[in-house]
Amino acid sequence: MPWSFDSSTPLYLQIMEQIKFRIAVGNYKAGDKLASVRELAAEAEVNPNTMQKALSELEREGLLFTQRTSGRFVTENSETITILRKSLANEQLDLFLKKMYNLGYTNEEVLVLLQDCIGQEEQA
Amino acid sequence: MLVECKNLCKTYGETIALNNINLNIERGRIIGLLGPNGSGKTTLIKVLSGLLTKSSGEVTISDKEIGIETKKVVSYLPERTYLSEWMTVKQVVDFFKDFYDDFSEETAYGMLERLNIKPGDRLKTMSKGTKEKVQLILVMSRQAELFLLDEPIAGVDPAARDYIIKTIIGNYNENASVIISTHLISDVEKILDEVIMIKYGCLVMHKTVDEIRDEHGKSVDALFREVFAC
Structure with a gap:
């Protein structure tokens, strides 16, 4: 990398x-x-x-x-690495949510969009 | 302290090239000496290397006045190569070995070999970039305490530039400092600890690169454009 x-x-x-x-x-x-x-x-x-x-x-x-x-x-310590992974994921989620809120989406709408998106990924 | 300048001035007749420079440089640092054309970068380097004498003020390297003793520990790469065109690589290596006690032939040949430059090659058969690389290798093969590199990356292609930057990092040692003068800032920014900016012979800034990014939220390159905006 x-x-x-x-x-x-x-x-x-x-x-x-x-x-x-x-x-x-x-x-x-x-x-x-x-x-x-x-x-x-x-x-x-x-x-x-x-x-x-x-x-x-x-x-x-x-x-x-x-x-x-x-x-x-x-x-x-594998637990330390698990925590690290989690915190990196949270950072990404925070960023994502901030952008979605800026676009005017509510929590419920975000959830629906996410599920749709994941559904499409699985089909592809 | 490796280098100390107190109220250092250098004048050429009426022209003031260095105006009251106060500067301390520690060991183990890689420092960018930045400034627009004619700001005094080369003059400062030449005073430190002993090629020019100061007009007033104080300047010491390892607590010694500039002279034979400091020349032994200072390795200087001038803007233009001074090696004779007719010489072979082996001849210039021997020349350096003869001149400097701290020159390592082994280091030099090691680096030359990696670039496929052979001992029998003559300088006049080499491209400008290759010649500059040979000169840099010679300068970096000394176990000096202070390396003064005047525009080491101007006029070479991007791959050669990367090679030069890698060479500077590879030869890093805690006891020595490297001063690189350049206006190609973005190319060297990643390897610098500190930045010295000079303008009309005056020191306008001496900070660490982290400080610059922390305080100004921008790269050294961007800050330079701001400080020296025309």
């Missing part, structure tokens, strides 16, 4: 988001060892300090952990 960045928010936040996404979809699995800061920085073409900052923040949030001599790993 390629890294991509926009220009308005700090890069380390964008890196954190993208690593979270990779963990949530199982691109990085529980207990996986991450590449070194330098390798990840080169891959994303960002400054190593920025990558370091993003990884330390993720560590603080409990999604990564460091083993002193052997490197940095994805958390082995």
